[in-house]
Amino acid sequence: MTNHWDNYHRHWKLLDAPLRPTPETVGIFDRELDLKDADVLLLGVTPELAVLGRSMVAIDQSASMISGVWAGDNASRKAMAGNWLDLPAERASFDAVIGDGCLSAVDSKAARGLLFGEIARVLKPGRRAAIRVFARPETADDLRGVHALVLAGGVENFHALKWRIAMACTTHDCDNTVDVQAIRTAFDRLFPDREALAAQTGWSMASINTIDVYAGSETRYSFATLATLVDEASGWFYEVRIVPSGSYPLAERCPLLVFGSAKLR
Known part of the structure; x- marks a missing residue:
């Protein structure tokens, strides 16, 4: 870690x-x-x-x-x-x-x-x-809704997607935290084929692969x-x-x- x-x-x-x-x-x-x-x-x-x-x-x-x-x-x-x-x-x-x-x-x-x-x-x-x-918004995003929004062209770049996923995974207690590893895990579950995501959105693989910096990290964010x-x-x-x-x-x-x-x- x-x-x-x-x-x-x-x-x-x-x-x-x-x-x-x-x-x-x-x-x-x-x-x-x-x-x-x-x-x-x-x-x-x-x-x-x-x-x-x-x-x-x-x-x-x-x-x-x-x-x-x-x-x-x-x-x-x-x-x-x-x-x-x-x-x-x-x-x-x-x-x-x-x-x-x-x-x-x-x-x-x-x-x-x-x-x-x-x-x-x-x-x-x-x-x-x-x-x-x-x-994060008062009404939390649903991960399935985030997936649908991406496929509909409603997310402008990969970094906006990453923050949408992070906010959707944030706890609803007073700390409002998320493990960065959980952001990567949720992304991989939503989009297991990164090349297909790149082809669908036009985002570069280099941009998409920045999510891997979270692998093995014990850092937590709050939203x-x-x-x-x-x-x-x-x-x-x-x-x-x-x-x-x-x-x-x-x-x-x-x-x-x-x-x-x-x-x-």
Whole structure:
């Protein structure tokens, strides 16, 4: 068993929206947080977001992701290894905190709470954060319905399919978790003939085979509903709102959660 993040960087260039932010989404981060003169903390090493801010510190737990995905250190930005739930940063040291999908990369309600708490700790008073979220719908997808939607041409790319399957397999308890191995198992059950799927959809086999990074991984994701994420963020911040993140496959499930003005604790 392993943590698939150590191999994930090898597949990075094969990923597309919704798994990676589009230029439109990057512009929305910039607009919502007014990042031009901001000292920014980036949770993860998403290269598309590395252009934002006056200065940036990116923190990721995986040295392989830092070496394989990060846009590179320069005079105004640097990446370092660290735990999002215990950030190596001083209290009130950043004008903004941003991240892409990080609330799904932690695997429980408790972990999401710790992450919100750390963001509240490192943000300067009155400043804001924005995270693009992957939120499952209030009414869960049915896997048979997902299969039918693919065959009808209603799923734009493989990565949108992967997230639909993941959300359909997510638990309905407070943690809203799914084992990444279960995503791959469900996919193989729905589409046992990958070449037939490629022929049916026009998706490349290289794209489809990115699902195999989950093989043998003990990592879990969480896909909470938008209402749940807003409620959890509201426990830590006075100002919480949802901002559409652009137009791309499954964008309606991937808005920005923008929040700020941390509550005193």
